[in-house]
Amino acid sequence: MTxxxxxERRRRQTEREIGDAALLLFEQQGVDGTTVDDIARAAGVSARTFFRYFPSKERAALVPHTELDERVEEMLDSLVADRPLLEQLEEVWCEILVALDDGRSEPGRLLLRVRRLMRSEPALRLAAIGYDEERVDALVERLRVLLGVDDDLGPRLAVTTAAVVVGVALDRWADARDAGRPVDLLATYAEARRLLRESVSP
Incomplete structure (x- = not known):
């Protein structure tokens, strides 16, 4: 191993440890009641080290799951220019949702914790929106190059549409679980996609 x-492995491990510490502290004492020093102390690093990894305490709780993120990168690398982009992005999302295993897998439990916390912590939700925008911009540029187009309107529309639909499905899923009437995440996503297509069909 080089x-x-x-x-890189150590960097990701430290990033994950800081993220886990931030998420736990936010759950225990809220975002406002938690400082960067609190998170750094819990993760066993200095505040200086914390800021080498994250621009704010809120962003620390939004670390993607490493293995799942690597799988997503592989799937994005396999996208092709001669198939409908939205359809391919939906396939990527389906595989991600399968990996979440309805909240039973490690990345599924992590995502559920974050989404629950976001509902009661506006600062965390705002940070998540900003982080999502950064990731969308990077993905749109990647897809623009893949498609060989000068205008990013098509890729941006496909990426944004796919993200909105999966976001609605995830919120419905998390809300239903908290209300004691759990729904299947994949089935909820499939229904959201069906309704989207019905709404735009002539």
Whole structure:
């Protein structure tokens, strides 16, 4: 294993440890009641180190799950220019939702904790919106290059549409679980996609 790979692995481990500490503290004492120093102390790092990884305490709770994020990167690398983009993005989202295993897998439990917390913590929701915008912009540019187009309107529309539909499904899923009437995440996403198509069909 090369030194570069080891460094990256250590970096991701530290990032995950800081993220776990932030999320737990936010659940226990709220975002406003938690400081960067609190998070750094709980993660066993300095505040200086914290800011090498995250621009704010809220962003620390939004660390993607490493293995799932790597799988997403592989799927995005396999997208092709000669198939409808929205359809391919929906396939990517389906595989992500399968990996979440209706909240039973590690990334599924992590996502559920974050989404629950976002509902009661406006600062965390705002941070998530900003982070999502950054990721959307990066993905749109990646897809613009893949498609070989100068205008990013098509890729942006496909990425935004796919993200909105899955976001609605995730919120419905999390709300239903909290209300004691759980729904299946994949089935909820499939229904959201069906309703979207019905709404735009002639």
């Amino acid at each position: 030194e570069t790979v080891l460094r």
